[in-house]
Amino acid sequence: DAGVIQSPRHEVTEMGQEVTLRCKPISGHNSLFWYRQTMMRGLELLIYFNNNVPIDDSGMPEDRFSAKMPNASFSTLKIQPSEPRDSAVYFCASSLGGTSNTGELFFGEGSRLTVL
């Protein structure tokens, strides 16, 4: 298996532009997570999906952020409009999910976003 695949790996954009980050989870994994990592705040959970349904989006900073999972093999995280404080590395992770499977998350390589 190729693991969790994220794109783009790097993005530099200007304030006010729309940013879309993409993620393909590991096949057969039922849970998908979007995390953001900064030096100041570490790894923060933004949102997670189980069986394509958003379960907890309490970590989404504000309305500028939205996430979708239209099917089991694809998810997007969108920021519109982007701001310099959104600059971070955004990780997507997946897991088997379900109450009988505990915690190991498999992370993608991350998307490094810089908003100028």
Add this chain to the structure above:
Amino acid sequence: EDKVVQSPLSLVVHEGDTVTLNCSYEVTNFRSLLWYKQEKKAPTFLFMLTSSGIEKKSGRLSSILDKKELFSILNITATQTGDSAVYLCAVEEHNAGNMLTFGGGTRLMVKP
């Protein structure tokens, strides 16, 4: 308040030294504690601990959990420069669907 707290924030040692990294947590419905290693890219899984007092071991790394005192330690013996990384501790709660809450990490630098 922070649910998962790691210490020290950073650590510089020389090759061959032994290090102990700490993770304390405070959650209401603990299920498991996980350790990850993050070099330049994605965090990679090291250990998952669910029971107190049972040491998990992998080569020079080992970890143990104390559910009474709500902490875990990660030991690395005979450190090598390749151990340089950020070590992340995370906690999973029951009924939270594999959702992990991460600590701030310990940045370890091993000098030759």
